[in-house]
Amino acid sequence: MLEVQAVSKAFRGIHAIEDVSFRIEPNSITSLIGPNGAGKTTMINVITGVLAPTRGALLFAGQPIAGRRPHQVASLGIRRTFQTVRLFDKLTVRENLTVGGYRQLSGRRWLHRFLPMNLGDAAGRRRADEVLAMFDLTALADEIATDLPYGTQRRVELARALMGRPRFALLDEPAAGMNEKETAQLVRDVRRIRDEGVTVLLVEHDMSMVMSVSDKVVVLNFGRKIAEGTPGEVQRNPDVIASYLGSDDA
Structure with missing residues (x-):
């Protein structure tokens, strides 16, 4: 459904994301995780056309979308939510x-x-x-x-x-500020979206939610991809443990 091919985004020479590649399969839930400042929201903004990549390619259902304007990306069936609530007053x-x-x-x-x-x-x-x-x-x-x-x-x-x-939904930290009961409901809602035939890219800090709902997890740190795999594989990855998840022995 989505291919991110060696995508970089630099601001005045400083790379927010650098040479990041991953694939998202149709009708799946993929989570993009990493510490604050890892480049997660920059990646969402590049995918949705808010930002143009400095280099690299983005393919949506085989169609190049890098550099398209947000309304052009939305017309392909891509929708997003934001870190802060943006309902119409x-x-x-x-x-x-x-x-x-x-x-x-x-x-x-x-x-x-x-x-x-x-x-x-x-x-x-x-x-x-x-x-x-x-x-x-x-x-x-x-x-x-x-x-x-x-x-x-x-x-x-x-x-x-x-x-x-939509065909594809990008959810930017939907569990932020939620209590445990609300997060449990959110997990059901995200699965419901996938069950409607929508492919989901989830950016989230709540690791219990990520590990319970994801088919695949992609991990960024300082703008670079350091791991990709199933939730279990990512949890056992030493680079992810060192940079983000932490060790039980620490």
């Missing part, structure tokens, strides 16, 4: 989801200024109701999304990302 949960169903046509983003507040056509509203039920959010559909507890707002973001029937 004063809109209900259902309205937030319905906005997520709009596709940007031919880059004409100015059209969104004129969207009616009774958002969406009948098909869009039906899809919103379907996704609300999928995430057990139906009872909250008419609540103002930003008035909800933090963990629930995070789940609304995940639901919104699924609205446009």
Whole structure:
């Protein structure tokens, strides 16, 4: 589904990521982990077109995407969430989801200024109701999304990302700030997204979540890939233990 081929991104000569390569198979959950400053969010920004790589190639379903603008990447069926909650203020949960169903046509983003507040056509509203039920959010559909507890707002973001029937979802630290119960629900939600046929790239610091939900884990440190494999293989990798996971004997 996604091939990252020797990708580097430098800022004024300083490499945030350097010669990173990995593959993500269709209908899988791959986690990208590493210490703060390892280059994880830079990698997401390069994949989604927020940043252009300094060098290297990105292939999505065999199609080159390096250097494309964010709306062009999104038009291929790629969606993302962010480290901080970014819901639409004063809109209900259902309205937030319905906005997520709009596709940007031919880059004409100015059209969104004129969207009616009774958002969406009948098909869009039906899809919103379907996704609300999928995430057990139906009872909250008419609540103002930003008035909800933090963990629930995070789940609304995940639901919104699924609205446009994406092929690929990048989730940037979705468990940040969540308690244990909320994180357990998030694990179920991520699996539910995968079960909808969406390939997932997860950036996360919660190792219990990463190890329980991932098919494969890619580890970055100081912008370079130091390990890649199954959760068990990564947990036993001495470089990963030394740089990130730590030792029980320490």
